[in-house]
Amino acid sequence: MQKITASYTDFYQLTMAQVYFLNQNHEDQSVFDYFFRKLPFHSGYAIFSGLEVLIDILEDFKFTPEELQFLEKQGFHKDFINYLSDFQFNGEIKSVQEGDLIFPTRPVLQVKATIIEAQIIETLVLNILNFQTLIATKASRIRLAAPHDTLIDFGMRRAQATGAYYASRAAYIGGFDATSNVKAATDFGIPVSGTMAHAFIQSYENELDAFRDFAEVHPDNCVLLIDTYDTLRSGLPNAIKIAKELEAKGHKLKAIRLDSGDLSYLSKRCRKMLDQEGLSYVKIAASNQLDEHVIKSLKDQNASIDVYGVGTNLVIGNPDAALDGVYKLAFADGKPRIKLSENVAKSTLPSEKQVYRIRNQKNEMLGADIITQVDETNIEKMHHPFDLTKSTTYHSHILEPLLKTVMKDGKRYEKKKSLAKIKAYAAERLNELPEEYKRFSNPHIYKIGVSTELLETREKLRETLKK
Ligand SMILES: Nc1ncnc2c1ncn2[C@@H]1O[C@H](COP(=O)(O)OP(=O)(O)OP(=O)(O)O)[C@@H](O)[C@H]1O
Ligand SMILES: O=P(O)(O)OC[C@H]1O[C@H](OP(=O)(O)OP(=O)(O)O)[C@H](O)[C@@H]1O
Ligand SMILES: O=C(O)c1cccnc1
Numbered sequence: 001m002q003k004i005t006a007s008y009t010d011f012y013q014l015t016m017a018q019v020y021f022l023n024q025n026h027e028d029q030s031v032f033d034y035f036f037r038k039l040p041f042h043s044g045y046a047i048f049s050g051l052e053v054l055i056d057i058l059e060d061f062k063f064t065p066e067e068l069q070f071l072e073k074q075g076f077h078k079d080f081i082n083y084l085s086d087f088q089f090n091g092e093i094k095s096v097q098e099g100d101l102i103f104p105t106r107p108v109l110q111v112k113a114t115i116i117e118a119q120i121i122e123t124l125v126l127n128i129l130n131f132q133t134l135i136a137t138k139a140s141r142i143r144l145a146a147p148h149d150t151l152i153d154f155g156m157r158r159a160q161a162t163g164a165y166y167a168s169r170a171a172y173i174g175g176f177d178a179t180s181n182v183k184a185a186t187d188f189g190i191p192v193s194g195t196m197a198h199a200f201i202q203s204y205e206n207e208l209d210a211f212r213d214f215a216e217v218h219p220d221n222c223v224l225l226i227d228t229y230d231t232l233r234s235g236l237p238n239a240i241k242i243a244k245e246l247e248a249k250g251h252k253l254k255a256i257r258l259d260s261g262d263l264s265y266l267s268k269r270c271r272k273m274l275d276q277e278g279l280s281y282v283k284i285a286a287s288n289q290l291d292e293h294v295i296k297s298l299k300d301q302n303a304s305i306d307v308y309g310v311g312t313n314l315v316i317g318n319p320d321a322a323l324d325g326v327y328k329l330a331f332a333d334g335k336p337r338i339k340l341s342e343n344v345a346k347s348t349l350p351s352e353k354q355v356y357r358i359r360n361q362k363n364e365m366l367g368a369d370i371i372t373q374v375d376e377t378n379i380e381k382m383h384h385p386f387d388l389t390k391s392t393t394y395h396s397h398i399l400e401p402l403l404k405t406v407m408k409d410g411k412r413y414e415k416k417k418s419l420a421k422i423k424a425y426a427a428e429r430l431n432e433l434p435e436e437y438k439r440f441s442n443p444h445i446y447k448i449g450v451s452t453e454l455l456e457t458r459e460k461l462r463e464t465l466k467k
Contacts, residue, residue, distance in 0.1 A: 001165055001183070004057045006087055007067040009123040014071065017116045018080045026083075026116035031331035031352045034109040034125055036102075037345075040134055040320035041292075044443025045433060047140045047426050048108055049170045050132030051098035052419075054125060055412050058089045061121065089117050093407040096355070098417065099173055099426035100402065101433060102133070103446045105345075105385060106355050106371050108325075110403055115332055122327045130325040131163065132170040134317040138292075139174025140430060142310055144438055145295040150307040152193050153179040154287060155315030167315035173423050180309075188419050195223035195257050195285065195309075207234055211242045219251040223285060226256045231266055236273055243279050255283035255307060263288065264303035271304035283307055291318065296440065338461045344386045349454065350461055356399035358382075363398060365432050368447035370399070373454050382449030388459075392449065 020026035039046055063071075063084050072081050091113025102108050109129065111118045142151060153171045156164040156179075168184035178193040179185055185192035196214060204210035207229060215222045224242060226235025236256065243253035256274075258266050263286045274282050286298070287309035295308055312318065328348040329337045336350035352374040358366045370382045379399060384390035405413045417425075436444040450458070 006061050006063045009120055013120050013122055017120055018076055020116045021080050021083055027114045028333040030115040030118045032111045032118050032327050033107040033330050034327050035105060035107050036323050036325040037104050038324050039104055040137055040323055041141060043137055043141060044437035045101045046133055047136040047174050048096050048098055048100050048102045048133055049136035049173050050129040051095055052417055054128045055407055061089050063087055088410060089121055090410040091117050094403040095406045096402045099422040101429050103448055106369055106448045107353055126325055126327055130323040132166050134323040135167045135170035136174035138314055138317050139171040139176050141292040143175030145292040146308055151176045152309045153314060154309040154311035156181040158312040159315040164315055171314055173426050196225050198228050201228040208238045211238050215242050215246055219246055222253055223255040223257055227258055227260045232269055236270055240277050243282055253282050255285045257285040259287050264298050264301040267304040336457055336461060340465055350457055355402045357402055358394055359398040359400055361396055370449050370451060372451040376451055376453050379451050381452050383455045385450050
């Protein structure tokens with residue numbers, strides 16, 4: 001993929017940056033929070049994804065000479081262009097670990113840097129994290145619908161252009177087993193997988209010859225698409241013939257694929273005929289506009305499907321197009337900062353913060369995360385973030401800190417995590433989440449609260465600003 005450089009930003013970041021620079025306050029220290037407000041897909045949780053990609057890009061986030069020339073033409077001051085020619089991110093990032101469960105309104109990632117650096121990287125942070133978190137969450141829901149089956153990402157052709165690259169990575173983190181996307185597989189080390197298209201079969205005079213040629217070239221990795229002409233009268237009998245020919249040569253037909261019609265009915269009919277022919281090892285794959293709901297329905301119908309290929313609905317995050325993640329200033333020039341809103345739920349939380357997952361003495365999740373000021377101790381009471389009349393007290397609990405340093409002085413702080421590790425971590429964290437948060441309709445609402453100190457800081461600031 002094309003290297004992402006520092007012009008991967010919104011123009012307004014640069015117009016603001018020029019003002020900070022010319023007024024000589026660009027080196028003021030600032031803290032920005034990344035968080036989102038609404039869970040996609042009516043899900044009870046989201047899976048945080050994109051962090052390692054973000055760190056990779058930030059470590060070498062510079063303007064090229066061509067980009068600087070372009071900006072000069074837009075009328076930016078020479079001294080500012082000169083500053084940008086040496087621009088790099090030197091700040092610190094604390095973040096939830098990639099693959100962890102995240103919930104609305106609480107900080108997921110925190111950038112501590114000079115205001116000019118923190119502002120210039122905003123768009124990149126949002127662009128990378130919002131999309132991958134959306135897709136990893138979608139993938140995770142599809143995995144919930146089919147816990148033990150093989151899930152393959154078929155979405156590259158339907159993605160918003162190059163979005164497929166990161167969608168495939170996020171889908172793997174969220175629980176998919178493989179991708180058809182060769183570029184993503186190569187770069188990220190995702191298992192790659194491929195069957196055959198209708199065009200291949202159409203290009204032959206008859207279906208059987210097409211199947212036979214394919215089986216000869218790929219005797220140990222042969223998946224036959226059986227719905228080009230007539231699934232039960234032509235595709236399946238031809239596939240059975242090929243399976244027997246392969247057996248005679250010491251090979252095994254891997255699977256057949258259904259791509260249209262009633263996938264439950266057809267899969268059951270195929271399973272029965274394959275079994276009757278002694279081909280119970282041949283798996284059945286299905287595709288065609290699948291998503292978590294169709295797959296759940298197919299499972300409820302006891303469809304005989306072992307492998308699901310999911311494209312469009314996965315990689316575009318249907319029906320939720322985007323995660324609404326935002327990046328808000330919490331601290332600048334030595335002072336906590338807040339954004340007020342008519343809608344109290346849209347007011348931000350000031351100061352540098354920490355987020356803890358609350359656990360009981362057996363180390364089990366209690367279904368709540370608490371947001372505190374960064375160095376608070378004695379955290380016992382958790383207040384509803386917007387309804388000041390509501391609070392809960394936790395006794396004998398364990399507080400697991402979630403925001404950990406991942407970049408310091410502009411460099412990765414710890415060894416890069418492999419995709420396999422991130423995927424395993426996502427599965428482990430989701431496994432801990434009680435079932436009621438995972439159901440598709442009206443999942444339990446995970447509690448997010450704020451500490452007394454943080455609440456007081458916010459309320460004080462609100463009062464001052466209102467005056
Ligand atoms: N048994 C089933 N239960 C629930 N949904 C199903 C079942 N079988 C298929 N589907 C889903 O129903 C939709 C069927 O789409 P559509 O009406 O376009 O049929 P099609 O088989 O693609 O048609 P065509 O034969 O023209 O290709 C797809 O999203 C598919 O995944
Ligand atoms: O339905 P999705 O979840 O998006 O999955 C991807 C779809 O892409 C392919 O069809 P396409 O018609 O593009 O190619 P074909 O020529 O192989 O049928 C494949 O057969 C799936 O139906
Ligand atoms: O390998 C497949 O079967 C495949 C790949 C991409 C899209 N549809 C199907």
